[in-house]
Amino acid sequence: MATVPDSGGPDSGRQRVATIYAVAKQAGVSTATVSRVLSGDTHTSEHTRAKVRQAVEQLNYLPMSAARSLAVQRHEAQGLVVPDLSGPYYSELLMGYESSAASQGQSVLLVVTHQRTDPLQAVRMLASRVDGLVISQSTIPDQTITALSKSLPIVLLARDPILGCDLVRADGSRSAAALTTHLLAHGRRRLLFIGDPDSSPDVRDRYRGFLAAHREVAATPWAEAIRVPLEESHGAAVAERLVAESRQPDAVVCGNDELALALMHRLRQLGLRVPDDVAVTGWDDTLAARYVT
Secondary structure (H helix, E strand, C coil): CEEEECCCCCCECEEEEECHHHHHHHHCCCHHHHHHHHCCCCCCCHHHHHHHHHHHHHHCCCCHHHHHHHHHCCCCEEEEEECCCCCHHHHHHHHHHHHHHHHCCCEEEEEECCCCCCHHHHHHHHHCCCCCEEEECCCCCHHHHHHHHCCCCEEEECCCCCCCCEEECCCHHHHHHHHHHHHHHCCCCCEEEECCCCCCHHHHHHHHHHHHHHHHCCCCCCCCCECCCCCHHHHHHHHHHHHHCCCCCCEEEECCHHHHHHHHHHHHHCCCCCCCCCEEECCCCCCHHHHCC
């Protein structure tokens, strides 16, 4: 169940409830088919499932239990939507969120969108079981978040702003500019950024700060950014690529600690001295990074 604008009358300005019957009518199927699709049943055709999903999107539909709970009861649970659980960033995020929720007498329900065949449906079902959602990074489209925010408090994490949702995001641009300025001031001139600025607003802001620091001293970045996912395996692969080339950077600004730690480890294995030959920096202040220099 969800709400849709009323068409007029004495209560115009209120919102009408979109029911499973409205979804079935719009999709041109039975209510039983809608129910099967929303429960994850794969015995219906992909064409039918697509029509039902489209109707759900257009009507901002939530299951009856979700609308009922919003009106008369609380779940005492909060939802967290993340793209993945690999790496130290997500484990620390989950532990921190769970600890904070527990201190308020709340439980945490989790959806990991990576490799799910229908992440939108998974998030909608999660929304029917919680009192609020934290949605991180590039997990689901803005349009879906906007629809959910009409019925549920939503906090965005490391995403661009969406009207009606609160936002938590680090100021990566200023910190990146300060870090890059520090490296330049210490005589490093062949700076290289590693990480994909298009992968998240956080990495994009860090790259912008990196470029801004160069502009501030009328310098041109030594090379184009190496655009790779922020994962351990890519840090090691980049280290091998750099050592194989005739000229190496004398400082590397990595998009996160996971890349930086893997890069440092592999560079040392390949005979380079860190930070003597090449300085390596990262982000996120993960536990492992606090004990590495």
